[in-house]
Amino acid sequence: MKKRILALLLASAMVLSLAACGGSKTDDKTDGTPAATEEAGSKEAGDTALADKKVGVCIYQFADNFMTLFRTELENYLVAQGFSKENIKIMDGANDQATQSGQIDAFIAEGVDVLIINPVNSSSAATITDKVVAAGIPLVYINREPAAEEEQRWADNNWNVCYVGCDARQSGTYQGEIIADMGLEKIDLNGNGKVDYIMIEGDPENVDAQYRTEFSIKALKDAGLEVNCLDDQVGMWDQVKGQELVGNALSQHGNEIEVVFCNNDAMALGALQAIQTAGRTVGKDIFLVGVDALTEVVEDVIEGTVSGTVFNDHFSQAHGAADAAIKYVKGETNEHYIGCDYVKVTSENAQEILDMIK
Numbered sequence: 001m002k003k004r005i006l007a008l009l010l011a012s013a014m015v016l017s018l019a020a021c022g023g024s025k026t027d028d029k030t031d032g033t034p035a036a037t038e039e040a041g042s043k044e045a046g047d048t049a050l051a052d053k054k055v056g057v058c059i060y061q062f063a064d065n066f067m068t069l070f071r072t073e074l075e076n077y078l079v080a081q082g083f084s085k086e087n088i089k090i091m092d093g094a095n096d097q098a099t100q101s102g103q104i105d106a107f108i109a110e111g112v113d114v115l116i117i118n119p120v121n122s123s124s125a126a127t128i129t130d131k132v133v134a135a136g137i138p139l140v141y142i143n144r145e146p147a148a149e150e151e152q153r154w155a156d157n158n159w160n161v162c163y164v165g166c167d168a169r170q171s172g173t174y175q176g177e178i179i180a181d182m183g184l185e186k187i188d189l190n191g192n193g194k195v196d197y198i199m200i201e202g203d204p205e206n207v208d209a210q211y212r213t214e215f216s217i218k219a220l221k222d223a224g225l226e227v228n229c230l231d232d233q234v235g236m237w238d239q240v241k242g243q244e245l246v247g248n249a250l251s252q253h254g255n256e257i258e259v260v261f262c263n264n265d266a267m268a269l270g271a272l273q274a275i276q277t278a279g280r281t282v283g284k285d286i287f288l289v290g291v292d293a294l295t296e297v298v299e300d301v302i303e304g305t306v307s308g309t310v311f312n313d314h315f316s317q318a319h320g321a322a323d324a325a326i327k328y329v330k331g332e333t334n335e336h337y338i339g340c341d342y343v344k345v346t347s348e349n350a351q352e353i354l355d356m357i358k
């Protein structure tokens with residue numbers, strides 16, 4: 001209840017926009033009606049027609065901080081809407097498409113009523129779609145957006161297949177803007193008139209990594225800044241890899257590095273460890289940005305040890321995916337693309353974001 005009251009008290013425009021795209025915990029239903037779980041006891045308040053429906057969920061990898069938040073919220077929300085916990089099966093693809101494909105086959109054989117899939121390889125989406133559609137099961141993709149041609153097939157064939165997620169271009173743009181808004185004078189510590197940066201990328205299989213890499217730098221250029229890339233490495237969304245790569249880059253380029261862009265917060269946490277080990281201080285002689293708004297990173301933004309992050313709204317995405325699945329189960333249709341907004345997180349709004357996510 002405390003969190004719900006807190007959320008209600010947050011009056012800024014940013015928070016209003018979050019609420020508009022559903023950015024709140026399971027205990028606030030998306031339509032703004034009171035929490036099923038808290039006010040009435042979950043099952044009775046949920047839709048009884050859903051209690052015996054089976055949901056199969058495939059997550060690309062459980063060992064991913066952000067996807068752990070996502071799947072926890074997804075499960076809680078599905079239960080709050082009326083599904084029985086025992087009828088929601090969530091599988092770990094262990095970052096292996098063959099493993100995940102086997103899990104999808106098993107769900108098809110079991111005859112689940114709807115599938116929610118976070119593909120290991122977005123490029124396998126067409127194969128996945130074909131077999132799920134052939135089995136007559138509606139399908140909601142999450143987090144790793146399939147290619148435009150694949151999405152077009154769903155529309156052309158009028159299939160019950162959709163994607164729920166945010167546009168990663170926006171998150172990249174926000175990262176760039178956080179840095180650009182500081183002004184060249186503050187960032188350009190070596191005085192060469194350029195933003196000297198390193199980029200730590202997520203899994204290239206995920207369009208989020210490609211877009212964040214591209215659009216963060218585009219935002220700097222659009223703000224009229226000259227840029228200089230000192231290093232660009234793939235850290236696979238992983239904290240340990242992030243630490244290793246940033247550690248290497250710092251030993252190689254030392255004080256020349258002014259900004260560290262990480263495609264996600266897990267890698268930014270690793271980067272921060274490497275930065276501190278190298279005796280550098282974020283906000284003073286180096287700047288660091290991530291994406292996701294993991295609790296730890298938002299706390300770091302408040303303390304000033306991370307320059308900023310971007311909230312990857314797992315509440316909206318989880319609720320949106322569950323709502324789409326429910327519509328399919330009830331025989332209704334969905335738009336094929338269901339989007340949501342990212343939110344820029346700086347020292348100015350970090351406390352509000354923290355109160356909401358914690």
Ligand code: GAL
Binds near residue numbers: 263
């Ligand atoms: C991104 C997120 C990353 C990682 C990835 C997995 O949206 O920012 O932290 O979870 O999805 O596909």
